[in-house]
Amino acid sequence: MITINIIGSGNVAQHLISVFQQTENIMLQQVFSRKRESINHLISDDKIVTHYSDLKTADITIISVTDDAIAEVSNQLPFENQLVVHTSGSVGLEAINAKNRKGVFYPLQTFSKSKAIDFKAVPICLETENESDYAVLESVAKTISDKVFKISSNQRQSLHVAAVFSCNFVNHLYHLGKEICDENNVPFEILMPLIQETADKIKTLSPLEAQTGPAKRNDQKTIEKHMSFLDDEHKKTIYRLLTQSIQKYNG
Amino acid sequence: MITINIIGSGNVAQHLISVFQQTENIMLQQVFSRKRESINHLISDDKIVTHYSDLKTADITIISVTDDAIAEVSNQLPFENQLVVHTSGSVGLEAINAKNRKGVFYPLQTFSKSKAIDFKAVPICLETENESDYAVLESVAKTISDKVFKISSNQRQSLHVAAVFSCNFVNHLYHLGKEICDENNVPFEILMPLIQETADKIKTLSPLEAQTGPAKRNDQKTIEKHMSFLDDEHKKTIYRLLTQSIQKYNG
Structure with a gap:
């Protein structure tokens, strides 16, 4: 006991x-x-x-x-x-x-x-x-x-930082996606199956293998369309940085 | 028929x-x-x-x-x-x-x-x-x-952009989290339940309500610890921008 x-x-x-x-x-x-x-x-x-x-x-x-x-x-x-x-x-x-x-x-x-x-x-x-x-x-x-x-303490610190990227920041990107939907009178629930699938996929594939989308395909035409669709400078900055980041790692 | x-x-x-x-x-x-x-x-x-x-x-x-x-x-x-x-x-x-x-x-x-x-x-x-x-x-x-x-076509375009934020970029943040784990010899699977919970939570809460973490709490001490833990300028830039973004919307 x-x-x-x-x-x-x-x-x-x-x-x-x-x-x-x-x-x-x-x-x-x-x-x-x-x-x-x-x-x-x-x-x-x-x-x-x-x-x-x-x-x-x-x-x-x-x-x-x-x-x-x-x-x-x-x-x-x-x-x-x-x-x-x-x-x-x-x-x-x-x-x-x-x-x-x-x-x-x-x-x-x-x-x-x-x-x-x-x-x-x-x-x-x-x-x-x-x-x-x-x-x-x-x-x-x-x-x-x-x-x-x-x-170890150092490893635990790394987990905490990794959780900020993979959970806190992820949730915030859900919010930005929802805001884009709201601004265009589109129900955010339309995206829900895709969001769940994105989280499910990494149970069997590494996130690097699971990556899809215009940045991964280096589809410059779609990236430019999206950039001009976004009228908000803040979202543009995030779109640009994360697109570059995907291309850096998946290029 | x-x-x-x-x-x-x-x-x-x-x-x-x-x-x-x-x-x-x-x-x-x-x-x-x-x-x-x-x-x-x-x-x-x-x-x-x-x-x-x-x-x-x-x-x-x-x-x-x-x-x-x-x-x-x-x-x-x-x-x-x-x-x-x-x-x-x-x-x-x-x-x-x-x-x-x-x-x-x-x-x-x-x-x-x-x-x-x-x-x-x-x-x-x-x-x-x-x-x-x-x-x-x-x-x-x-x-x-x-x-x-x-x-409509315009709404569909907004959905496509929103999906880039809430799925493609999200998957990339899974990758960055995994990389931080790998660099510190921590199994990424430790984060898996938290990642699944983050995706599940927004079925019942809005992402704004579901937001947690140091940026949301405005916990400057932890944010600084994380920034100095990250040795890679690229990840620091993403950490800084998304932290600011959370504070902009959740502040």
Whole structure:
């Protein structure tokens, strides 16, 4: 039986509380939350702690708070030389106070409170300061997910940057596409099957192989038509840069 | 019974040949292909025509060839005053020779020869020169798809531009994300659930509502970390421009 403490009551913390309570061989020992109300629908009252001084040691203490609060929370822990991990994609190992043994337990998925998550499909990226701590963290991760990866702080940073390109920026391009549709009274839903297909395709092809469109074909006539169709300088600039970029990589 | 001719033997033509042969109340009368071999696995030999002069009139003649060939093919048709439509997203109505009545039958999806398509979910965009021709074209479209839209040439052009943003450019951002992963020996598959979730989310939220990430939060610290992580000037330029763009629209 592995014992776990969770510090925090946000989206990730709540999903972890739920999944650990349903998992054999894991004992969710204590959850720290400043406000009892934010988690007492998830866990019995006697496990909720509102003062750091009431926290007991556990095999793993998971700090699942906002990035900026990780260091301060780790300072407040009333014990030493325990395995303490955070759940952030963009914060290094070093944010955790050196009085404990540091690690990272980073589930890479968008969590929203209202939507249940199938944790088995959520990639979990692990890192520990000491090799000896890795085994216990890995055993916990593997009980809840089929996709567990050993990822260094630098690699995690690269993942975070890659996710900005492949998710945040992608979503923004959906928005620009929708705006072009809206301006021309065309339902954006017409594009939806193509958008879904674009995301599906890269499950079996590399994005480089999957690339299509006028830039890839070097179809200058269509590119010029599109550029003159766009009346907005901002969209023109994006169109030009990403067209050049496709030609740079796919040329 | 509506009679249809198809001119062409490419991806779209082949999918249309298959679906029309399975559709009640539609009679696929003739298919023109320069090479008999490219379609004789799909349709009986007596329906294949290799000379334009052998084409008979039909209720609808569908020209499904490359954009540049549409005008020339329409010149070759041996009849006049018939409904003739093309299947291109980026070519205007006017490409079709004026001796016939012009229209467009544009199925908006990525077609690959090897993959079966559920046509019911494929949006089909229709346009006709004469209002009276619209009804017959619509009735055919509705027998094969649940998503039929009346779309003018200008609207179709806007859709094509929007698809470049929301599909071609999106796929390229998948590639840039993958490259960042590759450079850091991180498996790109770790990002896959997040990429799928990003595409799924906009089925229920507008892309503007669905936007997340450092640019949206105006998290300058993370943006600067990412900028200094990227060592490649090209990726920095894209990161900067799309970050500004998110802030412009979501600010």
